[in-house]
Amino acid sequence: MTLDRSIAFIFLILCIVYSYTAFISMEASLLPFERNMSFLPNTMPKWLGVLGILCSLVVIFNTGPEHAHKPGDGDINYRRLGDYKIGQALMLIGAMLAYALLLRTLGFLAATSLFLAGGSAILGERNLKLMIPISIAAAFFIWYLVQEVLGIFLRPWPFFLG
């Protein structure tokens, strides 16, 4: 199955679940006086669910191999992902998730410095003498800019330092 079709298929499943919620679960939870109203929280979702199912079916039946997207010069060919730096991309996505989970615990300064230094290390930077000072300085500068200039609170230190 082409990627287009697989995505449309996943979307179809999503639409079926969405429609089930709109037509059945939400309908069941309506209060008696609400049943006579012309507009309800599930009115629009009902239309959208049906429209979504129709669209995904059109994509599934209309995008056979001859219609499938052929990557151009500037595009990434997903069939040959191994030829690209997929490892680096996955590690960076992992680093972003780690940043999201550790931001509160480690505090902004430590988490950001680690993320910036780690990110460039993942991309192949080996010059530690340059990389670490740049990351720490950038983290401090951005924290100062956001907290002091823009006035948005960002907890700078780890949780145990308050």
Place this chain on the structure above:
Amino acid sequence: MFEGVMLGLSTALTLQNLLMVVGGCLIGTFIGMLPGLGPMSIIAIMIPVAITLGDPSSALILLAGVYYGAIFGGSTSSILINAPGVASTVATSFDGYPMARAGKAGKALTIAAISSFTGGTVGAILLLFFAPAMAKVALLFHSAEYFALMVVGLSAIAAFAGSGQVAKALMMTVLGLMLATVGESAQFSAARFTAGIMDLQSGFSFITLAMALFALPEAIYLVLDPLRSKTGDGDSGEIKELRITKEEAKSIAPVLGRQSIQGFLIGVMPGAGATIASFLGYAVERNIAKGEDQAQFGKGSVKGLAAPECANNAACTGSFVPLLTLGIPGSGTTAILLGALIALNVSPGPRLMIDNPEIFWAVIVSMYIGNLVLLVLNLPLIPYIAKLLAIPRNYLIPFILFFTLMGSYIGQNNATELLILVGMGVCATVLRFANFPLPPLLIGFILGQMLEDNFSRATNLTDGVSFMWERPMTLCLLILAVGLIIVPSTRAKMAMRKRKGVALGD
């Protein structure tokens, strides 16, 4: 109109707003020059800063400045290193890069700057006349017509943005609308589709979605394919001789005249936007040119460089017409601007001119100022700004990713938002692999809530959906929307059938 312009001048010429224009243009140029970062990503990254300003006029002026700057910066990287950061500047590289290779980089940049300036300025003058007239007509609309108008806008975007694959674009629009239904609904404060997650009670954050759809996939593409970011190779070289000759100026003058108007009109249409305007501008000028002139196209023709540059800037200005008058964004970038305005408690639409005339006129006036700033300030600075292209990607990419994360974090101060961002960003990258257009998704998301509000109001007024066929204007608009979807798809099918009859080449 005169009063309006004066009001706009008095708002736009305050020190703070002038600084916003200059700052926005500079930031836009700086970041827009980095290959891979388009205006949508940059504006998305700048939104938290703009919202913190608090003043909607300043915020919109800043973001509009960033927008022009980014387009100009994109042209610079197209010309200097043949790496268009933005789709709308791809056509610029056809003739800009050959000029730069022939040692005329300075001249190419000057032509690009003058063309952008002309396109932008003529566009702003046309906007001055178009927008108020359109806003007057739009004031006659009721919620039923608004609902229908939004449906027309959404189907036009799906029809134009899908590059022949209308069903895919439509699917993305519906997905956007579905995402907009997560959280509290119109008229009822009960939460829906939250799967019991408290953080989804107020729905998805628009900034997170904008970042996840544009900035993050772009950054992941840069990581996957290092050739996309040709930075750090020191190829930019010295830029000298910025002047152009009288003959060159004479030859590009008619091109600029034609393309400013054509570009603007294309920009006004929802879904068409700067990319189509620039390609069409290039194609039209190549067809009009004769003999020697035509042969020069693609080898460093000044006309070939001026046409797309002028058209894309005029189209950018044109795309503000539906945004400011109807509240319907015609492109991904204006959709992000719309989201920013809503976050600042301003609802763009025909009432904008009446309720907040200072915002409306200040934006128009700031367009002139922005174009002037780009010409006067950026041109002499280009040789220095181009040094940015020498930043190694090992440092650049972590910073791009970090700014993307920060953008969605500081608005909410909520780490769950970051997890949603990364998850959606990965999904958006997969969608991009399969060439699903992403702007319709964001536009669907932004229009979703307004669509439901107007739909609910119209339904309550007529006690059902009979307004769809009882009100003639609503009916016409809805028929138009259906036509917009059906005509391109039937045409594509017919073309496909015709092609099937012909043997395919090897």
